[in-house]
Amino acid sequence: MSKRIDVKDLNVYYSKFLAVEDVNISIEARSVTAFIGPSGCGKSTFLRTLNRMHEVIPGAHVEGEVLLDGDDLYDPAVDPVTVRGQVGMVFQRPNPFPTMSIRDNVLAGVKLNNKRISRSDADALVEKSLRGANLWNEVKDRLGRPGSGLSGGQQQRLCIARAIAVSPQVILMDEPCSALDPISTLAIEDLINELKADYTVVIVTHNMQQAARVSDKTAFFNIAGTGKPGKLIEYADTTTIFNKPLQKSTEDYVSGRFG
Amino acid sequence: MSSALLKTRRSQLTKGRLPGYAIWVVLGTAVVLAAAVSALIGFDVLVWALIAAVFFVAGATLVTAAAEGRRKAADSLMTYLVYGAFVIALLPLLSVIWTVLERGLPGLSYDFFFTSMNGVTGATDNASAENGTPVLGGAYHAIVGTLQITLWATLVSVPIGLLAAVYLVEYGRGGALDRAITFFVDVMTGIPSIVAGLFAAALFALLFGPGTRTGFVASVALSVLMIPVVVRSTEEMLKIVPNELREASYALGVRKWRTIVKVVVPTAISGIASGVTLAIARVVGETAPILVTAGFASSINLNVFGGWMSTLPTFIYYQILTPTSPTNIDASTQRAWAAALILIIMVMLLNVVARLVARIFAPRTSR
Numbered sequence: 001m002s003k004r005i006d007v008k009d010l011n012v013y014y015s016k017f018l019a020v021e022d023v024n025i026s027i028e029a030r031s032v033t034a035f036i037g038p039s040g041c042g043k044s045t046f047l048r049t050l051n052r053m054h055e056v057i058p059g060a061h062v063e064g065e066v067l068l069d070g071d072d073l074y075d076p077a078v079d080p081v082t083v084r085g086q087v088g089m090v091f092q093r094p095n096p097f098p099t100m101s102i103r104d105n106v107l108a109g110v111k112l113n114n115k116r117i118s119r120s121d122a123d124a125l126v127e128k129s130l131r132g133a134n135l136w137n138e139v140k141d142r143l144g145r146p147g148s149g150l151s152g153g154q155q156q157r158l159c160i161a162r163a164i165a166v167s168p169q170v171i172l173m174d175e176p177c178s179a180l181d182p183i184s185t186l187a188i189e190d191l192i193n194e195l196k197a198d199y200t201v202v203i204v205t206h207n208m209q210q211a212a213r214v215s216d217k218t219a220f221f222n223i224a225g226t227g228k229p230g231k232l233i234e235y236a237d238t239t240t241i242f243n244k245p246l247q248k249s250t251e252d253y254v255s256g257r258f259g
Numbered sequence: 260m261s262s263a264l265l266k267t268r269r270s271q272l273t274k275g276r277l278p279g280y281a282i283w284v285v286l287g288t289a290v291v292l293a294a295a296v297s298a299l300i301g302f303d304v305l306v307w308a309l310i311a312a313v314f315f316v317a318g319a320t321l322v323t324a325a326a327e328g329r330r331k332a333a334d335s336l337m338t339y340l341v342y343g344a345f346v347i348a349l350l351p352l353l354s355v356i357w358t359v360l361e362r363g364l365p366g367l368s369y370d371f372f373f374t375s376m377n378g379v380t381g382a383t384d385n386a387s388a389e390n391g392t393p394v395l396g397g398a399y400h401a402i403v404g405t406l407q408i409t410l411w412a413t414l415v416s417v418p419i420g421l422l423a424a425v426y427l428v429e430y431g432r433g434g435a436l437d438r439a440i441t442f443f444v445d446v447m448t449g450i451p452s453i454v455a456g457l458f459a460a461a462l463f464a465l466l467f468g469p470g471t472r473t474g475f476v477a478s479v480a481l482s483v484l485m486i487p488v489v490v491r492s493t494e495e496m497l498k499i500v501p502n503e504l505r506e507a508s509y510a511l512g513v514r515k516w517r518t519i520v521k522v523v524v525p526t527a528i529s530g531i532a533s534g535v536t537l538a539i540a541r542v543v544g545e546t547a548p549i550l551v552t553a554g555f556a557s558s559i560n561l562n563v564f565g566g567w568m569s570t571l572p573t574f575i576y577y578q579i580l581t582p583t584s585p586t587n588i589d590a591s592t593q594r595a596w597a598a599a600l601i602l603i604i605m606v607m608l609l610n611v612v613a614r615l616v617a618r619i620f621a622p623r624t625s626r
Contacts, residue, residue, distance in 0.1 A: 051510065053506065053509060053510060056505070056506060056509060058432050081512050081513070081514055082512070083512075084509060084510055084511070084512040085511075085512030086512075088510060088511070089506075089510035091503060091506065091507065091510075093503060095501070095503040095504055095506070095507045096507075097504060097507070097508075097522060097526075098504075098526060099522075099525045099526055108508070108511060108513075109511035109512065109513070111521075112508060112511065112513040112517055112518070112521050112522065113511075113512065113513055113514075113517065114517070159507070162507075162511065163510070163511070166511055166512060
């Protein structure tokens with residue numbers, strides 16, 4: 001249950017402002033793809049176009065095509081809610097629902113949509129999702145406690161469990177480790193490596209070592225200057241990007257000469 | 260040897276500081292001096308306390324200035340002025356509570372809570388005054404009226420206010436409708452309560468003929484006063500729900516209205532509930548709009564949709580303005596104060612409820 005993503009000639013706008021220009025990229029199913037680049041280059045914006053989350057911001061719209069296994073996400077007949085059910089997302093800051101227990105947080109995708117689920121199915125789903133997020137052993141004795149009582153790293157894994165509980169095809173992660181300490185980061189990175197067996201994972205990161213550690217392919221985004229649109233500069237195997245990039249700016253960035 | 264020395268000598272770091280007992284010396288001196296001065300001009304406790312306070316602030320400032328310098332003196336002067344302002348702000352409140360307790364408690368009895376003014380006439384009051392028997396008559400009808408009218412006002416205004424706030428925060432995007440609602444809510448906040456009463460009276464006069472006065476008309480008048488308060492407080496509460504929670508919900512494929520109903524409102528519910536309770540506390544004491552909409556009754560009426568009703572404020576108003584027995588007004592005065600005490604207790608209970616509700620619904624963060 002994972003799908004590939006093909007993006008063709010995508011421009012992303014905030015009202016009239018062109019934020020990301022002319023992206024063409026193909027993301028394989030069951031792989032980890034990292035987006036790297038300096039701040040403000042549009043990698044987060046582009047990531048959010050992959051499940052139409054950028055539409056939450058008034059005035060945001062796109063031109064071009066995003067194909068999920070050949071189906072265009074931006075077809076006028078497509079409901080963004082359906083898209084988000086297939087393409088899950090994990091955010092920069094852990095954001096468990098403060099009114100819900102750990103268990104209810106995992107079941108949020110089911111319960112908020114008012115789907116009926118039997119108690120035994122729910123228990124099974126909670127355990128499967130929490131195991132999938134490497135959190136089960138830490139929280140199995142306190143599933144009824146509030147999710148906001150966990151540590152930052154645990155909260156982030158809870159958010160990942162919540163995302164995989166709705167069995168998406170793709171999981172997008174927007175700098176999932178930037179608010180975490182190195183130990184929690186390691187736990188998330190291990191988890192990403194396991195997730196790619198079942199899901200297509202796309203991760204935005206500012207940490208180049210992290211991109212090198214977890215991803216199969218890496219896309220480098222850059223921006224010519226403030227007010228100019230961000231562009232996809234280079235997209236290749238992670239080893240190529242970090243060892244023999246074709247573009248000069250990619251080499252400068254990954255070797256720490258700028259950014 | 261050096262440790263023995265350290266024990267006996269004063270620390271270099273506290274040099275030039277007044278010792279702790281200095282303030283009490285100044286206070287004692289100020290009280291004694293003030294007693295002397297007030298004795299000269301005619302003794303009175305209030306004058307004594309006032310002069311003592313002035314002497315104390317001046318004396319403490321001067322002593323501090325001499326011993327510790329200008330900066331410390333300014334600091335202590337300001338500290339005492341702030342405390343003084345606090346006491347002055349508290350005095351009227353304490354005075355009100357004291358007066359109402361003192362005059363209201365004698366009138367509180369089981370009968371006062373559970374009988375109405377039905378059949379209580381001037382003759383009854385004259386008889387109880389002459390024979391020294393307990394004052395008859397009670398505020399049962401007014402208590403029931405207050406509860407019913409306020410309940411209906413809440414039922415009318417909470418859905419409207421809540422939905423308006425949800426529209427403003429979640430759907431409005433600074434458009435014309437958005438700004439118009441905000442503007443009119445602000446205007447409504449400033450409407451005098453009698454105008455709200457006249458509005459409700461006129462509205463029901465148009466719909467059901469002139470002179471339509473029932474408890475429900477009063478509820479509508481009160482809801483005109485409540486709606487802006489509910490909208491404002493709910494709006495503020497919804498605004499502080501982090502956007503991340505909405506995004507987290509959308510990212511799980513949850514529709515916008517479900518996100519609002521199941522994530523946004525529950526997260527803000529404690530603030531919304533206490534805002535609503537405070538809005539109720541605000542209107543429960545209204546008098547003028549009740550008089551023009553619900554009229555006044557001295558017997559029990561449990562039907563908000565028919566017949567005149569009275570509430571605690573209108574009960575107090577009539578007991579004071581038109582005593583039941585013109586020759587023995589003490590009975591009516593006592594009933595009015597007892598009703599005032601019940602009203603204050605009601606408002607206090609509502610405030611306690613608001614705090615409890617806020618605590619019960621608050622998102623749990625404990626480990």
